[in-house]
Amino acid sequence: MPDTVVIYFNALSSRARRFARHYEAYFEAYFVRQQNAGSVVVLPSSASRHHDIELLREACQTANECVVIGGDGSVNIVANVVVKTPVKLTVIPVGTGNDFARDHGLRNWRWRMRTPITTSIECLGVANTCYFVNHVGTGLSVDLMHLQPAWLKQSAGRLSYSIALLRYLFGSFNHRSRVHHEQHWDDGQIVALGRYIGGGIPVHPNANRSTGILARIGIPQMGRWQQLKALLRVVQNKVEQTPALEFSTANKFSIGDSEHPVELDGDIHFQDPVSVSVLTEAIYVTVPAGQRL
Incomplete structure (x- = not known):
């Protein structure tokens, strides 16, 4: 089955917009090299958390990986979508806090394109019915x-x-x-x-x-x-x-x-x-x- 990668980025950040274009090109080229008929779905953030979560849930139904390019608020939104699913969360830090990325030693925005990767199975915090990462x-x-x-x-x-x-x-x-x-x-x-x-x-x-x-x-x-x-x-x-x-x-x-x-x-x-x-x-x-x- 072809792979699908979802890229969700903070539309208010010029850096996040630029990084999203680089990662879209990277994954498209990667699928060509691997002769994989995979697809890349790019979703910019909006002013509505609820709207973004609904779009992400739909896009992640067939996704293998969700790359979030933003700060901890953006990571939180994606975590609330991919919780208890097989979709892998990949974080590219672009924010004022970036505490989740810092906790994982992620600093260079190109790391996912340059570094061999593995998968960590992790916990989430739960506050009433909402999940948090930090x-x-x-x-x-x-x-x-x-x-x-x-x-x-x-x-x-x-x-x-x-x-x-x-x-x-x-x-x-x-x-x-x-x-x-x-x-x-x-x-x-x-x-x-x-x-x-x-x-x-x-x-x-x-x-x-x-x-x-x-x-x-x-x-x-x-x-x-x-x-x-x-x-x-x-x-x-x-x-x-x-x-x-x-x-x-x-x-x-x-x-x-x-x-x-x-x-x-x-x-x-x-x-x-x-x-x-x-x-x-x-x-x-x-x-x-x-x-x-």
Whole structure:
């Protein structure tokens, strides 16, 4: 049976559009060399997540591989389509965060065209009925989203996360979320499946996407300099040794309250407490052969 490759790319990114043309030409030439009557389906993103998911589901019914060219939000959309299917997920990083790609050691956008590949069977996080590839969060992570408008991401790129953090740390306390947790208030609550959030901050250094143990990071309400010290320790891979934070691992958590939005992989999804768990052997991910995850 002929192969089918679906290429889904972030239409708002000029780099993603250019990379999509290169990969379309690459796979077409590959099928000719292999004398394979395969086809390439190219799908640009739209303003509607629901619309993109419907188009991807239709296209992936006969696909062997889905190449997503974009950031973590684009990866999340594709993961919610290919979950529990034989379609392989291939990620070409083009975004401000790229935490999923970073977790897999994927940096050069040409890697899929140049590198021998293998397939990794991995877990997905589940928040209520939605899947996530990196993390789910409320409070601080949502506040940071609001501090990164589209113009800042486009102009500053990866630096937009650092700028947003500085704006958060040294900005007004009145603009911070306060999320209720047991007998106190948190500045933020995060549950991570992968190692990183926010453009490379290592919140779950021992993460393993094959076993899928989740890490919950609670950020209690604290002073400005306490938060800065805690952040510096986290950046140094010392999140578990940071007394100011609440760190624990398990297969299931609950985060959020009824007053604050909850985001998955950088997109708002809920406004209520969320039950977070793990779906094992959920997706097939294409990675460089010999890559240690």
